[in-house]
Amino acid sequence: MKKFLFLTFFYCTGIFIAQGQETFIPFGSDEYHLLDRMETRSGDLSDELFMNTQPVSRMNAVNFLFEGKTNFYNAGLTNVDFYNINRAISISGEWKQPDGDGAIDSKHPVLNTFYRKEPDLINYNKNGVFIAVNPILSFMGTYDKDGVRKSLINTTQGAEIRGKIKNAVGFYFSATNNYEEVPGYVNDWIAKYNAIPGAGNYKASGNGYQYLKFRGYANIPLIPEHISLTLGYDQHFLGDGYRSLFLSDFSEGAAFASINTKIWKFNYQNLYMMLKPQSAMPGELPTVGNKYATVHFLSLNATRWLNIGLFESVTFSRNGSYPAGYLNPIIFYRAVERANGSPDKVSIGFSTKAIIAKHVQLYSQLLINEFTTGELFKGNGYWANKWAIQFGAKYFDAFGIPNLDLQVETNIIRPYTYQHYENLEGRNTSISNFTSYNQSLAHPLGAGLAEIIGIINYQPVPRLNIGAKAMFYKQGIDTNGTNVGSNLLLNYMTRTADYGIKLINGPESTCTLFDLHLAYELRPRLYIDLSGTYRKFTVENDILPENKTLYFTAGLRLNLARRNYTQF
Numbered sequence: 001m002k003k004f005l006f007l008t009f010f011y012c013t014g015i016f017i018a019q020g021q022e023t024f025i026p027f028g029s030d031e032y033h034l035l036d037r038m039e040t041r042s043g044d045l046s047d048e049l050f051m052n053t054q055p056v057s058r059m060n061a062v063n064f065l066f067e068g069k070t071n072f073y074n075a076g077l078t079n080v081d082f083y084n085i086n087r088a089i090s091i092s093g094e095w096k097q098p099d100g101d102g103a104i105d106s107k108h109p110v111l112n113t114f115y116r117k118e119p120d121l122i123n124y125n126k127n128g129v130f131i132a133v134n135p136i137l138s139f140m141g142t143y144d145k146d147g148v149r150k151s152l153i154n155t156t157q158g159a160e161i162r163g164k165i166k167n168a169v170g171f172y173f174s175a176t177n178n179y180e181e182v183p184g185y186v187n188d189w190i191a192k193y194n195a196i197p198g199a200g201n202y203k204a205s206g207n208g209y210q211y212l213k214f215r216g217y218a219n220i221p222l223i224p225e226h227i228s229l230t231l232g233y234d235q236h237f238l239g240d241g242y243r244s245l246f247l248s249d250f251s252e253g254a255a256f257a258s259i260n261t262k263i264w265k266f267n268y269q270n271l272y273m274m275l276k277p278q279s280a281m282p283g284e285l286p287t288v289g290n291k292y293a294t295v296h297f298l299s300l301n302a303t304r305w306l307n308i309g310l311f312e313s314v315t316f317s318r319n320g321s322y323p324a325g326y327l328n329p330i331i332f333y334r335a336v337e338r339a340n341g342s343p344d345k346v347s348i349g350f351s352t353k354a355i356i357a358k359h360v361q362l363y364s365q366l367l368i369n370e371f372t373t374g375e376l377f378k379g380n381g382y383w384a385n386k387w388a389i390q391f392g393a394k395y396f397d398a399f400g401i402p403n404l405d406l407q408v409e410t411n412i413i414r415p416y417t418y419q420h421y422e423n424l425e426g427r428n429t430s431i432s433n434f435t436s437y438n439q440s441l442a443h444p445l446g447a448g449l450a451e452i453i454g455i456i457n458y459q460p461v462p463r464l465n466i467g468a469k470a471m472f473y474k475q476g477i478d479t480n481g482t483n484v485g486s487n488l489l490l491n492y493m494t495r496t497a498d499y500g501i502k503l504i505n506g507p508e509s510t511c512t513l514f515d516l517h518l519a520y521e522l523r524p525r526l527y528i529d530l531s532g533t534y535r536k537f538t539v540e541n542d543i544l545p546e547n548k549t550l551y552f553t554a555g556l557r558l559n560l561a562r563r564n565y566t567q568f
Contacts, residue, residue, distance in 0.1 A: 021170035022219045022228060023092075023162050024055035027235060027249045028561020030465070031088045033457060035061055036240075036361070037396050037405060038085070041075055042068060043358040045301045050267040052299055052309055052353060053260075054237040054249075058092035065089055066096060075358070078402045083462035091119045091524055094130040094164065101125060119524040131163040136176050140529070140555030140563065144183050146548055149207060152181035156560060158213075172232075173216035176560075181208035183551050185535060186565045193489070195438035197567065200252040200276065215253060222259075230258040236271060238297050238311065240353045240363035241409050242453055243443050245388045246311045247295060250567060251439035252276070254293075259329065265302075270329045271295040275436035277317070278489045291317040291431050293441075296331040305356070311349035311367070317422070317431045345369075345420045345432045359397055365390040367442075369417050381501045383485075383492070388413040388447070407455040415448035415476065415485020415505040419492040430491030440488055444567040448486035448505050449475035463521045469566060471513040476506035479543060508540045515566045529555045529562055 025031050035056065039046050048060040065085050072081065089102050096102025103117035117123040122133040136159055142152035158176030165171075178199070182190070189197070190209070196202045202211035217232020234256065235249040255274040260267070273293045298310040312331050332348065349367040356362065367388040375382035392409035418434040418441075434441045445451070451473030458466045476484040483494040484506030496506070517531035530553070537547040 021164055021221050022057040022059050023170040023172050034084045040355050040361045040396050041358055044304045045307055047265055050299050052240050053269050059095040062089055062092050062095040080403050080459050080462050128166045133161045134559045135159055136559045138557035138560050142551055142553045144551040147184045154180045170219040176213045179210050183549055185549050193438045200437050227261045241392045243411050245365045245367040245390050245442055246349050248442055250444045252437040267299045269297045277431045278438045292322050294326045307353040309351035314344050314346045315432045316344035361394040363392045380499050383495055383498050383501045386414050386417040388417055403459040405457040410452045412450045413447045416492045417447040418488045421491040421493045433488050435488050446486045446488045449473055465519045467517050469515045473511050474504050475509050476504045477509045507543050511537045526558045
């Protein structure tokens with residue numbers, strides 16, 4: 001770990017401290033939808049935000065919202081929009097210029113010490129030093145109508161701290177203790193993959209699972225307003241959709257070093273990650289220690305309404321070391337080496353995003369892991385034609401209804417796309433696949449699938465959010481020890497055939513899911529949640545029993561994103 005961070009730090013700096021340090025908006029925060037909505041409703045892509053590279057900087061978000069207020073007024077937005085804008089600026093008020101004191105004062109502070117500012121339990125902002133400290137708490141009860149146990153409980157306790165010091169460094173750290181009792185189909189998923197969605201090490205406890213989660217980083221500017229270095233442990237997301245085919249925030253976080261370069265209409269991220277290999281699969285070497293990934297993502301606002309992105313990733317295992325050559329910041333250099341016989345897993349990708357008529361956003365991703373041109377156009381189902389594609393659209397203020405936002409997205413992923421194979425010590429292994437902690441680093445379902453997702457977000461009044469999601473997908477499944485290409489933890493040398501590999505390979509499973517949730521914000525980042533979820537999973541010819549699930553949840557959460565299990 002120390003060697004990894006040192007190499008990255010040494011490589012990218014002959015460092016000097018300067019203004020421009022940042023902290024980032026946590027995943028799952030309402031601000032992401034707000035920023036996406038405001039950018040589209042403005043009609044112009046922001047050269048500050050680059051929403052396809054997340055997490056997004058609080059500083060950039062506040063600048064965008066504060067400086068754009070006049071234009072937003074002219075755009076005919078609603079009182080709900082301006083409530084959301086003021087709320088977002090207050091929550092990240094330390095970045096409001098020129099005084100750095102944008103957090104709204106509380107009407108009733110506790111003991112004249114706590115909650116002096118609405119968003120924060122403790123808010124200290126003097127002499128160039130800013131520190132905010134907040135508790136993280138949640139309690140959620142679930143009634144699982146079709147479960148073996150009807151009543152389930154989820155709890156979280158923890159704290160977070162963020163700040164900046166003398167315009168030299170921005171930092172964030174959070175730690176939580178989590179206990180979860182989950183619906184039956186989630187238990188099945190945990191048993192299959194030996195993992196908790198979005199978490200790392202865990203243990204069975206009572207009727208559920210207990211685990212700790214840590215997030216933290218420090219951000220240091222290298223060249224003010226242009227290049228910054230972030231070192232820490234967290235998640236990342238690349239793309240504009242509900243899913244990402246490049247890199248998503250579904251899995252547990254990872255130790256990372258990130259260099260972000262923003263010049264003119266370009267934003268370029270170099271991301272170096274230390275990942276956790278999966279547990280050994282049958283016939284493979286035991287996996288211990290770590291594996292690594294290098295990710296490059298170049299985002300360009302080609303016009304005021306069109307963004308183009310270029311992506312590259314390489315995952316590899318090097319017995320606890322991170323070769324200096326993998327710190328090369330030049331995009332696509334690894335794709336060239338892969339063509340010359342490199343054993344590591346390399347993927348490249350292309351993305352687009354377009355804003356139309358200030359109400360519609362279109363987006364797409366194309367990922368190519370491997371393909372042979374001759375085989376691709378023969379249409380014979382060659383197994384190594386490994387690619388994935390995404391198309392999506394968002395419609396803000398749909399049909400003229402204020403604050404009604406719709407989204408539809410489809411994802412198609414060929415079998416074996418994220419799997420890998422290596423020969424170590426004369427035995428097969430798949431350590432360098434695109435996973436960490438037994439979880440996909442991209443699409444939660446893995447590969448060999450086609451899906452369509454519809455999402456509704458409606459905010460009729462300032463504090464009430466109503467959301468709904470419908471998801472339908474088909475995917476091939478493994479039976480009797482086969483590898484049809486959907487399970488990323490298997491190595492592709494155990495594939496069923498070289499030719500005749502269909503998109504839905506093997507026995508076809510079908511899943512339909514509907515989710516409705518309501519969230520009412522009592523005060524900044526304190527929510528009451530209500531939700532209901534229905535899921536039906538079947539496999540052709542009744543190879544596996546039909547699985548129907550209907551469950552309802554109610555809960556209270558503070559400074560935490562809503563926990564849900566509707567990703568698969």
